Amino acid sequence: MKSEILDHANLMQASEFIAEMNALPECHIGYLGTSQNDIYQSLEEMNRDAESAAFIVREGDALAGFLGADADLNKGTAELWGPFVQENEFMRLLWEKALHYFEGKLHTYFLFADASNRTAAEFASENGFMLQSAHTYMELKDNSSNSLRKVSLLPIHFHSEFIHLHDALFPQTYFSGKEIIERMNDDHKVYTCLDADGLNGYLYAEYNREEKEGSIEFFGVDPNKRKKGIGRNLLEMAIHDLFANSGAKSIKLCAGTANGKALSIYKKAGFKVERSLNFYKLDIRE
Structure with missing residues (x-):
């Protein structure tokens, strides 16, 4: 040896x-x-x-x-x-x-x-x-439908509000709000829920064209606007856009194993647990 x-x-x-x-x-x-x-x-x-x-x-x-x-x-x-x-x-x-x-x-x-x-x-x-x-890793296989769904992406005049919300929800994470905005393009999108009060929530997802795979990176709702279905709507919007418009064959994500509420939302949307890691x-x- x-x-x-x-x-x-x-x-x-x-x-x-x-x-x-x-x-x-x-x-x-x-x-x-x-x-x-x-x-x-x-x-x-x-x-x-x-x-x-x-x-x-x-x-x-x-x-x-x-x-x-x-x-x-x-x-x-x-x-x-x-x-x-x-x-x-x-x-x-x-x-x-x-x-x-x-x-x-x-x-x-x-x-x-x-x-x-x-x-x-x-x-x-x-x-x-x-x-x-x-951490729990989950995956959703292609379940796209032909039904039309409005996709709301982050407008330029909400960039500063997005940065503030993201950095408050996810301090010291791998992408700051500013870094996410710098990454935004046709394959890196920030989906939003907006109303008269401003930005209520967002979901940042990336699409890998070569692998035909989407990934949900960040998903946040204003603490004062929770329990109103905003998270579910954002998730459904991103899933539809990735499958029906981008052509993804699967979508993957990682969530904290202790975050039972988030895991429940993902499971209801059809995501299956692939792996749990420490x-x-x-x-x-x-």
């Missing part, structure tokens, strides 16, 4: 190893896909990235363990791709190699694993990772 840094010559073997394991809920890591081609492309990108690195364990010629660190040295953070191991003892070996490799360069590590992944949960517990949140964080400065 020996450990080494993943190089280009091992990418195909590693992608096969990961694809086989990541298709199983009990081994799944959320930062990677499940198709071998997608995983190979991700590994290629990591291999070209001078900041990131991946580590493998071999038993003879066979791959027996993998751990990647998709690093951002400027921020001092990394997302962990793995651990994927055939034996739990390999986790310690891979983690020690990663910590030594990035010593002094990284201070925070993130792990995103299926709730059924006991190996990842054990790894997190043993190494001081703290559970931050739980998000862990380790800050070695603490």
